[in-house]
Amino acid sequence: MRNLASLVFAGGLVFLLLALGAQLALGTPPMRVGSEILAVAPQEVGAANIVTAVLLGYRGFDTLGELAILFAAATAAGVVLGRRRAADVRRDPPGGEVLRTGADLLFPLLLVVGFYVIAHGHLTPGGGFQGGVILAAAFFTAILAQPARHLSHALIAWIEGLAGAAFILIGLWALLEDGHFLAPLLGQGVMGELISAGTLPFLSLAIGLKVGAELAGIMAHLSDAEAPDA
Amino acid sequence: MIPDLQLSTLWAASPANLVLPVVLPLLAAFLMQPLARVAVPLARLLGPLVLLLSAAITLNLWLQLGATPFSLTIGGFASPLGILFHADGVAFLFALAVPVFALLFWPGTASGGGDDRDQGARRDALTLLLVAATTGLALSGDLFNLYVFYELAAVASFGLVALSDTGRAQIATFRYLMVSAFGSVLILVGIAIVYLQTGTLSLAQIALLAPETLHNPIGLAAFALMLIGFGVKAELFPVNTWVPEVYAGAPARVAALLAGLVSKLAVLIIIRLLVLAFPQPEMAQIMLVLGLLGILTGELAAWRAKDFPRMLAFSSIGQLGLIFIAFSLGGELGLLAGLALALHHLVIKSALFGLAVRWRGSIEALAGAARSSPLAGALFVLFALSLVGIPPLPGFWAKLLVLIGLAETGGALALTVLLLILLATAVEASYLFRIAIRLYQDVPTPVAPHGRRDLGAAALLGCVLLAATLGMQPVADRLGDLAEQLNDRTRYIETVFPLHLAVKD
Numbered sequence: 164m165r166n167l168a169s170l171v172f173a174g175g176l177v178f179l180l181l182a183l184g185a186q187l188a189l190g191t192p193p194m195r196v197g198s199e200i201l202a203v204a205p206q207e208v209g210a211a212n213i214v215t216a217v218l219l220g221y222r223g224f225d226t227l228g229e230l231a232i233l234f235a236a237a238t239a240a241g242v243v244l245g246r247r248r249a250a251d252v253r254r255d256p257p258g259g260e261v262l263r264t265g266a267d268l269l270f271p272l273l274l275v276v277g278f279y280v281i282a283h284g285h286l287t288p289g290g291g292f293q294g295g296v297i298l299a300a301a302f303f304t305a306i307l308a309q310p311a312r313h314l315s316h317a318l319i320a321w322i323e324g325l326a327g328a329a330f331i332l333i334g335l336w337a338l339l340e341d342g343h344f345l346a347p348l349l350g351q352g353v354m355g356e357l358i359s360a361g362t363l364p365f366l367s368l369a370i371g372l373k374v375g376a377e378l379a380g381i382m383a384h385l386s387d388a389e390a391p392d393a
Numbered sequence: 394m395i396p397d398l399q400l401s402t403l404w405a406a407s408p409a410n411l412v413l414p415v416v417l418p419l420l421a422a423f424l425m426q427p428l429a430r431v432a433v434p435l436a437r438l439l440g441p442l443v444l445l446l447s448a449a450i451t452l453n454l455w456l457q458l459g460a461t462p463f464s465l466t467i468g469g470f471a472s473p474l475g476i477l478f479h480a481d482g483v484a485f486l487f488a489l490a491v492p493v494f495a496l497l498f499w500p501g502t503a504s505g506g507g508d509d510r511d512q513g514a515r516r517d518a519l520t521l522l523l524v525a526a527t528t529g530l531a532l533s534g535d536l537f538n539l540y541v542f543y544e545l546a547a548v549a550s551f552g553l554v555a556l557s558d559t560g561r562a563q564i565a566t567f568r569y570l571m572v573s574a575f576g577s578v579l580i581l582v583g584i585a586i587v588y589l590q591t592g593t594l595s596l597a598q599i600a601l602l603a604p605e606t607l608h609n610p611i612g613l614a615a616f617a618l619m620l621i622g623f624g625v626k627a628e629l630f631p632v633n634t635w636v637p638e639v640y641a642g643a644p645a646r647v648a649a650l651l652a653g654l655v656s657k658l659a660v661l662i663i664i665r666l667l668v669l670a671f672p673q674p675e676m677a678q679i680m681l682v683l684g685l686l687g688i689l690t691g692e693l694a695a696w697r698a699k700d701f702p703r704m705l706a707f708s709s710i711g712q713l714g715l716i717f718i719a720f721s722l723g724g725e726l727g728l729l730a731g732l733a734l735a736l737h738h739l740v741i742k743s744a745l746f747g748l749a750v751r752w753r754g755s756i757e758a759l760a761g762a763a764r765s766s767p768l769a770g771a772l773f774v775l776f777a778l779s780l781v782g783i784p785p786l787p788g789f790w791a792k793l794l795v796l797i798g799l800a801e802t803g804g805a806l807a808l809t810v811l812l813l814i815l816l817a818t819a820v821e822a823s824y825l826f827r828i829a830i831r832l833y834q835d836v837p838t839p840v841a842p843h844g845r846r847d848l849g850a851a852a853l854l855g856c857v858l859l860a861a862t863l864g865m866q867p868v869a870d871r872l873g874d875l876a877e878q879l880n881d882r883t884r885y886i887e888t889v890f891p892l893h894l895a896v897k898d
Contacts, residue, residue, distance in 0.1 A: 180582065183586065183611065183614050186610070187586065187589055187611065189503070192588070194592060195591070195592030195593050196473050196474060200474055203474070207470070220470065221468065221470050221474050221475050222475070222476060222538075223467075223468050223477075223539050224412075224467045224476045224538060225476065225537060225538055226543055227416075227419070228541035228542055228544075229541060231422070231522055231545050232544055232545045232548050233548045234423065234522070235519060235545060235548040235552060236548050238426075238515050238519055238522075238554060239515075239548060239549075239551050239552025239553055241511070242512065242516070242519070242552045242556060243552075243555050243563070243580070245512065256666060265499075303569075317430055320426040321427045321430075322426050323423070324423050324424045324427035325427070327419075328423050331419060335416070337468075338409060338412070340662055341469060342407070342409050343409055343466065343467065343468055344409065344412040344416065344466050344467050344468065345467060345468045346469040355478070361514045361777065370517070370624070376618055377623075
């Protein structure tokens with residue numbers, strides 16, 4: 164009965180959304196904000212990647228909020244998973260020679276790719292969030308191949324905290340210098356060069372480190388809190 | 394370039410500093426866990442200190458600049474390209490209420506996590522995130538930015554609810570997470586529709602474009618989606634199924650923050666949307682019907698509830714239903730009634746959950762509790778009287794305004810609603826007085842008296858209530874001004890776009 168009700172409800176909702184979709188002018192949206200940003204962003208922000216100009220420039224405050232959401236999720240996961248101490252947990256056996264060697268080889272490669280994606284966020288597709296996930300993946304493979312390996316919670320907490328603080332401090336610096344929180348500083352440089360677009364690359368780096376540390380931290384908690392065979 | 398920095402400018406009454414009450418708690422939350430590894434006592438103090446600072450900054454700005462509404466751009470990009478904060482009286486009022494209530498109900502060691510260094514730091518960090526998010530909800534003037542802060546408040550509250558280390562609380566958190574996620578999807582679809590219709594996310598520009606683009610069935614659907622979505626935190630019927638379990642399972646102070654603060658901020662977003670972009674009668678009618686269902690189901694369920702926090706949770710659903718009915722009346726009278734009810738509920742429900750820190754568990758077991766702590770008993774009676782609406786307490790005037798509004802609207806629906814509200818009030822009176830009588834029963838079983846802090850917070854809020862009773866006229870005048878400002882769509886648009894210069898069509 165309950166399943167039937169859920170089914171009817173879901174069906175109704177889908178029908179409503181489809182009916183809505185039929186009414187909407189999909190494909191030809193009014194480009195009020197969009198076209199204006201396309202026109203002025205290269206001069207105002209100086210990032211070759213317009214998506215990053217929106218993400219860290221025009222809507223940088225939203226990005227700070229999203230960073231905080233991810234942080235809140237990681238912290239909440241820590242609340243749920245962090246009760247059991249690492250010592251009394253029986254860990255999975257190591258993944259074997261092949262996996263371990265593969266993970267060891269991948270580790271530096273993933274770090275380089277991660278930092279590359281972060282550092283070029285204002286030039287090419289990518290940036291802090293994407294690069295941060297790749298950094299975290301470097302630690303994922305290491306832990307999965309050798310579950311006995313232990314990630315230092317203290318180190319993760321420090322990177323996480325300082326990277327987040329750096330993002331906000333850059334914003335506060337702009338508030339003092341320019342009068343606007345998170346306004347781009349340091350001049351724009353030559354568009355397309357690695358050192359350009361003012362403070363945007365630094366914001367990217369802060370995001371990348373924070374996202375990487377958070378995801379690695381969740382992974383570390385999961386591997387510490389793995390339930391022993393009941 | 395660094396030496397000429399003047400840190401004192403952060404204290405100056407510049408509109409740009411209004412971001413600080415949002416940003417400083419975020420900064421403190423990020424640094425909480427590393428700091429707790431170095432110096433635990435310092436980390437314990439950091440949260441309350443930052444809240445004090447935020448409250449002081451907000452109050453300072455309100456006193457210096459609050460006379461006329463103003464807006465500020467973030468990052469120096471003018472709206473609609475960038476994000477903006479819009480600060481009017483209501484925004485300042487709630488932005489100030491957030492740190493003050495968070496200080497009163499700071500979930501210290503009483504709320505799970507105990508003295509464990511890491512869990513304590515996580516608890517404090519999550520509370521600070523909740524504070525930053527709710528302050529942002531009060532101030533932001535950008536639809537997507539509101540969604541981001543709403544989501545931050547949601548995720549932070551999941552963690553805070555999960556602090557109670559019981560299986561029941563964990564299951565409640567999971568249900569809360571599911572309902573919230575469903576609501577978030579609906580909000581996102583609603584925002585997408587609004588963006589597709591108007592091409593902008595700035596509330597002021599949406600308000601400007603709404604007459605041509607949103608006053609149609611598509612706009613109605615967008616509003617309905619956002620109403621249900623934001624309604625999850627505002628305990629709107631029918632997306633409030635998470636409420637009783639979460640409030641009964643969560644640490645009582647966390648429940649005080651969720652029922653008191655977070656629900657009010659969610660209501661505020663809905664009201665802003667209603668006033669600015671969707672002022673059609675159909676929208677108000679949906680709110681009226683959902684609010685009515687909320688008050689009926691909430692009060693009846695509260696009447697049957699067997700334990701104290703659960704009773705508070707159900708009655709909270711009922712009172713938020715009444716708040717929705719008040720706002721659905723529209724016009725200055727409706728907004729005044731809604732604001733008055735919302736503030737009244739903020740004060741009373743927070744305080745009652747503060748009392749629930751010790752009065753957990755079944756109502757039966759509370760027999761004679763007022764004898765072991767007379768002040769708590771007296772406070773409960775005072776709050777109960779005001780909730781029911783006994784003159785001259787503020788609750789009476791707030792309820793009266795709603796009834797007057799309904800009577801003025803006339804028509805079969807409004808009069809039915811009026812009758813049902815009176816009926817719900819009778820139910821409310823019956824269960825609240827039943828508990829009051831039980832509290833004063835002459836039974837030898839002693840109930841543990843309250844800690845000084847929770848009782849102090851409740852007593853302080855009781856004093857606020859009594860002060861409002863004595864100064865009813867000035868309070869009503871101030872609220873009237875706020876309601877007028879909240880209702881003034883043109884002024885909102887002109888605050889953001891002076892002379893409409895920045896708007897191109």
